[in-house]
Amino acid sequence: MSILDQITELRFREEPFVLATVxxxxxxxxxxxxxxxxxxxxxxSIGWVGGGCVQPIVLREAKKVLETGKPKLLSISPESTHxxxxxxxxxxxxxxxxGSLEIYLEPVLPKPELLIVxxxxxxxxVSELGKLLDFKVCLADPEASKEQFSDVDLILTDLSMIRNxxxxxxxxxxxxxxxxxxxxxxxxxxxxxxxxxxVASEKKAKSLFEYLRNKxxxxxxxxxxxxxxGLELGGETMPEIALSVMAEITRVRREKSEPxxxxxxxxxxxxxxxxxxxxxxxxxxxxxxxxxxxxxxxxRYTSRVDKKTFYxxxxxxKEKFDHPQISQIT
Numbered sequence: 589m590s591i592l593d594q595i596t597e598l599r600f601r602e603e604p605f606v607l608a609t610v611x612x613x614x615x616x617x618x619x620x621x622x623x624x625x626x627x628x629x630x631x632x633s634i635g636w637v638g639g640g641c642v643q644p645i646v647l648r649e650a651k652k653v654l655e656t657g658k659p660k661l662l663s664i665s666p667e668s669t670h671x672x673x674x675x676x677x678x679x680x681x682x683x684x685x686x687g688s689l690e691i692y693l694e695p696v697l698p699k700p701e702l703l704i705v706x707x708x709x710x711x712x713x714v715s716e717l718g719k720l721l722d723f724k725v726c727l728a729d730p731e732a733s734k735e736q737f738s739d740v741d742l743i744l745t746d747l748s749m750i751r752n753x754x755x756x757x758x759x760x761x762x763x764x765x766x767x768x769x770x771x772x773x774x775x776x777x778x779x780x781x782x783x784x785x786x787v788a789s790e791k792k793a794k795s796l797f798e799y800l801r802n803k804x805x806x807x808x809x810x811x812x813x814x815x816x817x818g819l820e821l822g823g824e825t826m827p828e829i830a831l832s833v834m835a836e837i838t839r840v841r842r843e844k845s846e847p848x849x850x851x852x853x854x855x856x857x858x859x860x861x862x863x864x865x866x867x868x869x870x871x872x873x874x875x876x877x878x879x880x881x882x883x884x885x886x887x888r889y890t891s892r893v894d895k896k897t898f899y900x901x902x903x904x905x906k907e908k909f910d911h912p913q914i915s916q917i918t
Contacts, residue, residue, distance in 0.1 A: 591624050591635050595696070602698035604629050606650040608637045609692045614665070617642075617687035629654055637691055638664075641880045641901055645679050646691060648872075648881070653693045662691040680879070699724040700841060703753055703781075704740075705772040706764035707732045710787055713830035714761055715740050721838065726753055728775070729768070747775040754779045759837050761817055763787040770799055778809045783840045785817025785833060873898070877905035 589597075598605050610623040617638065625635030627650035637646060642664055649662055663678045665688035702723035704711050711727065718725040719739050727737050728744040737743060744750060754760060758781040764772040765787060776784060777800050786793060793815040800810055818832030819839070872881045882899040889900040891910055900906040 591626065594626055594634055599696065604654055604697045606653050607694045607696055608646055608650065610637050610689060611692050612690040614688035617689050619689060638689055642689060644881065644883055649677055650693055653695045657695050657697055659694045662693060664689045701726060701753065701758045703728065703758055703760045705762045705776060706767065707736065708763050708765035708767065709826045710765060710830050711763035712737065713827055714763060714833055717830060717834040721834065747771055750775045751779060754781050756780060757782050759783040761785050761787065761833055769796055774800065774803060777805045783837055784813050786813050786815040787817050787829065787833065788815055875899065875901045875905050877908050
């Protein structure tokens, strides 16, 4: 199966991945412009954009690209380049084979899901704006029809199925507006989507929240519900209210997540593993010979000296470390 066929299949399955493409090279690198590779979220790759010290850099940076959702250009060269450029990550080429590569990493992510509860005029406009803003739109209401919501991706008429479509990346808007408020709000209360908003006045929300409390929903769970949903734009008409809701969702969608909430940055050891029993657990070590970052979990070349483990990118670096006198002679 070709790379293009693999891309089509992964997108059909809505599986996130990074497409790595070589855009420039300097001999003697073997990967040429146009060469492509797919890096999946589990770290496995399909295709070829370079080996040696290039591959671990690409895999490591692809993981970051998946976490942030932002593309970047990798510049791997013996000389420092693009140091003051935004969107470019520069690495020193440590392989003795030499050459340079520039590789573009592009995240291919499933569309974020927008779940709308209700079939009010605001719900209808929010669904239209959601499609325009490239969301996967799901609408839930017992009386919703495809005729009324022809552009949505999925209609749920059974409210008990709603929670199957909510995860920590879902955007949820309850826009029942007087038609099934209690049922719609109860169907999502207690869930933890990325955004949960209620289109209602503060007075109406107060009575609805009291209803939820009587049904066993905690104050902490109620506090997750943003009401009134949307940015304060001073809107009065239905389209203006829908616009404010999607403006707030767009802001949340584009916010930079705190590093601690998405990933943990672990220390890089200088070629040596932490002492046994230590609480520090880095995933990378630096090759003491060439300075390349080495994945400790998958390192093929290691040496044990005085109860310390050193990690190497290749056999040549390991032999230089193990036999420094011989390497100086040769």
